[in-house]
Amino acid sequence: MLIYLLKRLLMTILVIAVTSVIAFLLVHLSGDPAAAMAGEGASPADIASVRETFGFDRPIVFQYLEWVGRILSGELGRSYYLRMDVSDILADHLPVTATLGVMALSFALLLSIPLGVAAALRPNTVIDRVALWLAVAGQALPSFLFALGLMYLFGVYLRVLPISGGTTWAHFIMPSVALGYYATPAIMRLTRSGMMDVLQSDHVRTARAYGLSSWRVVIRHGLRHAIVPVVSLAAVQLGFMLGGSIIIESIFSLKGIGYLAWESIQRADIEVIQAILLVIATAYAVLTLLADLLNAALDPRIRIS
Amino acid sequence: MEASPILDVRNLKVDIPLTDAVLHPVRGIDLTVARGETVAIVGESGCGKSLTALAIMGLLPRNARLTSERIALKGESLTSAGRKRWRQLRGDRIAMIFQDPMTALDPCYRIGDQMREILQQHRRVSNKEARQRSLELLGKVGIPSPEDRLSQFPHQLSGGLRQRVMIAMALLCEPELIIADEPTTALDVTIQAQILRLLRDIQRETGIGLVLITHDLGVVAGMADRIVVMYGGEVVEVGACDDVLARPLHPYTEGLMHSIPVPGETRQGQTLGFIPGVVPRQVGELTRCGFLERCPYAHAKCGAGPIALRDADVSDGDDRMMRCVLPADGSGRSPEAWVRDVEGA
Numbered sequence: 196m197l198i199y200l201l202k203r204l205l206m207t208i209l210v211i212a213v214t215s216v217i218a219f220l221l222v223h224l225s226g227d228p229a230a231a232m233a234g235e236g237a238s239p240a241d242i243a244s245v246r247e248t249f250g251f252d253r254p255i256v257f258q259y260l261e262w263v264g265r266i267l268s269g270e271l272g273r274s275y276y277l278r279m280d281v282s283d284i285l286a287d288h289l290p291v292t293a294t295l296g297v298m299a300l301s302f303a304l305l306l307s308i309p310l311g312v313a314a315a316l317r318p319n320t321v322i323d324r325v326a327l328w329l330a331v332a333g334q335a336l337p338s339f340l341f342a343l344g345l346m347y348l349f350g351v352y353l354r355v356l357p358i359s360g361g362t363t364w365a366h367f368i369m370p371s372v373a374l375g376y377y378a379t380p381a382i383m384r385l386t387r388s389g390m391m392d393v394l395q396s397d398h399v400r401t402a403r404a405y406g407l408s409s410w411r412v413v414i415r416h417g418l419r420h421a422i423v424p425v426v427s428l429a430a431v432q433l434g435f436m437l438g439g440s441i442i443i444e445s446i447f448s449l450k451g452i453g454y455l456a457w458e459s460i461q462r463a464d465i466e467v468i469q470a471i472l473l474v475i476a477t478a479y480a481v482l483t484l485l486a487d488l489l490n491a492a493l494d495p496r497i498r499i500s
Numbered sequence: 501m502e503a504s505p506i507l508d509v510r511n512l513k514v515d516i517p518l519t520d521a522v523l524h525p526v527r528g529i530d531l532t533v534a535r536g537e538t539v540a541i542v543g544e545s546g547c548g549k550s551l552t553a554l555a556i557m558g559l560l561p562r563n564a565r566l567t568s569e570r571i572a573l574k575g576e577s578l579t580s581a582g583r584k585r586w587r588q589l590r591g592d593r594i595a596m597i598f599q600d601p602m603t604a605l606d607p608c609y610r611i612g613d614q615m616r617e618i619l620q621q622h623r624r625v626s627n628k629e630a631r632q633r634s635l636e637l638l639g640k641v642g643i644p645s646p647e648d649r650l651s652q653f654p655h656q657l658s659g660g661l662r663q664r665v666m667i668a669m670a671l672l673c674e675p676e677l678i679i680a681d682e683p684t685t686a687l688d689v690t691i692q693a694q695i696l697r698l699l700r701d702i703q704r705e706t707g708i709g710l711v712l713i714t715h716d717l718g719v720v721a722g723m724a725d726r727i728v729v730m731y732g733g734e735v736v737e738v739g740a741c742d743d744v745l746a747r748p749l750h751p752y753t754e755g756l757m758h759s760i761p762v763p764g765e766t767r768q769g770q771t772l773g774f775i776p777g778v779v780p781r782q783v784g785e786l787t788r789c790g791f792l793e794r795c796p797y798a799h800a801k802c803g804a805g806p807i808a809l810r811d812a813d814v815s816d817g818d819d820r821m822m823r824c825v826l827p828a829d830g831s832g833r834s835p836e837a838w839v840r841d842v843e844g845a
């Protein structure tokens with residue numbers, strides 16, 4: 196188990212390191228940062244002076260190492276546009292996105308896992324059809340359309356939920372549903388197929404042959420196995436929601452990371468963009484690690500060889 | 501009044517509707533198991549042995565349809581019993597041991613947890629009592645250092661040990677009947693003998709009824725009291741174990757006998773007999789002998805209509821039944837028939 200843990204930890208660090216290089220290169224090679232910062236209509240002399248002030252004229256490897264060193268010592272840098280520390284900016288926006296992501300994933304799991312299990316228990320019945328229909332609809336419907344539909348129904352027509360901003364929990368309900376609904380089809384189908392497989396398996400037959408209650412058979416001896424790949428998928432989807440919630444955040448005017456990324460790209464605020472990329476990459480890597488650890492807890496064959 | 505048998509099955513049928521036809525893997529089986537009796541169900545793979553066992557357990561696959569005149573456990577009819585009653589009986593009054601011990605236990609739970617779960621499903625016992633009982637049984641089935649095993653996961657145990665764990669699980673609630681479906685088929689030859697001996701000893705000691713399902717007639721000698729030979733979903737021969745082994749009546753049983761090596765007689769490298777062909781897919785009602793295509797003694801009478809299971813009028817025991825038109829005294833056959841087939845092949 197210790198070796199497994201160390202291996203996974205090493206992998207996580209490696210992934211973060213590699214993505215940090217990619218993040219850095221993307222920002223620095225996608226255009227001249229000095230020109231972008233100097234703004235439209237700046238003279239070549241202005242650009243050169245910006246370049247020198249911010250050190251863009253030095254070798255890129257050197258710049259990268261300096262950036263990494265700074266980050267490792269806990270300094271994320273300063274936004275030249277907002278004239279604020281990047282860490283303060285992130286502290287404003289991260290909780291919004293994290294709340295949105297966690298709520299969206301919770302919604303997705305609460306909807307799709309029971310539905311997937313029910314569909315697997317009663318294949319080719321009404322419940323299976325409904326689940327399939329939901330899955331197809333979830334994939335076919337663009338998320339902004341779904342979000343606007345929700346907004347109209349609950350915000351404008353029924354007037355039960357606030358439609359913009361992020362000051363209360365209620366503000367997060369619709370965005371979470373809109374964002375999470377997108378993740379349900381995949382989770383539901385994975386749960387369904389996993390459950391179909393495990394319900395055919397020998398150890399489930401044994402559980403039935405020893406008179407265990409249906410609940411125990413289905414949950415303890417069935418879902419416990421079927422959930423393992425779902426955990427991995429959910430981790431990836433949460434990572435995706437953290438980084439990719441930009442559409443939902445702008446529809447519902449939530450000042451999250453997606454929104455911040457969008458603004459920062461328009462302002463060529465490279466310190467902020469780099470920090471966001473790094474945060475998201477780290478979140479991805481850590482979530483994957485957590486998923487693997489959770490799976491090792493679920494399945495002893497992973498942790499004990 | 502004679503005490504009711506532990507298991508009494510009459511005319512058990514399993515039908516499986518397929519898209520193009522209906523499969524009849526079990527075509528009306530009668531089976532009784534008395535207290536303290538071991539009955540072996542023998543037949544090649546695909547004869548319907550497992551489905552018969554699963555039907556008795558109430559565990560048939562969803563697509564299978566069960567009909568029967570009677571399935572009774574110690575006099576209690578189960579033909580009209582609800583799912584709840586079946587579930588109460590399973591693991592408590594009837595237990596089953598499966599073929600592959602590598603996959604039959606849940607890899608996610610410790611041996612001790614799996615045993616406790618079963619015991620607490622059927623009995624009001626504390627965790628401590630459950631642990632005590634599990635330890636006792638693991639010891640009884642010959643598992644070394646049972647204390648350590650309780651906290652191990654199935655994948656940490658060898659196949660032979662896992663099958664011993666299965667046997668201990670089956671014994672947890674002191675059932676009246678254990679159905680062992682090919683309990684040694686997946687194991688090494690040396691382990692096979694140990695597990696069979698263990699099953700036999702436990703059966704003798706506890707006096708439970710045991711149904712031993714196997715495709716290998718070689719394993720039943722010294723194990724079973726009675727043998728039921730199945731072919732194509734039908735019972736083709738029934739009799740006391742010694743009688744059947746000494747003098748098989750049905751050509752199919754004869755063929756099975758010729759395909760097992762005889763200790764001391766069969767020399768290394770010697771060709772064994774075998775039954776040509778395979779068990780046909782059981783579609784549609786039988787209109788003739790089901791074994792006809794593969795039988796070396798087949799003649800016109802065998803194709804005239806379905807063959808009934810009849811009392812074989814032989815001196816060496818009562819209860820001998822066969823589903824064949826040949827005279828029971830052995831005339832009109834030659835033991836060479838099977839071996840010659842091998843040479844011809």
Ligand SMILES: Nc1ncnc2c1ncn2[C@@H]1O[C@H](COP(=O)(O)OP(=O)(O)O)[C@@H](O)[C@H]1O
Binds near residue numbers: 516547
């Ligand atoms: N769920 C099922 N669906 C379709 N056919 C099945 C199913 N289960 C078993 N069968 C068929 O029924 C026949 C008897 O199966 P089984 O009872 O497992 O035989 P045995 O245990 O004697 O080897 C086989 O031909 C098998 O293919």
Ligand SMILES: [Mg+2]
Binds near residue numbers: 546549550681682
């Ligand atoms: Mg079988």
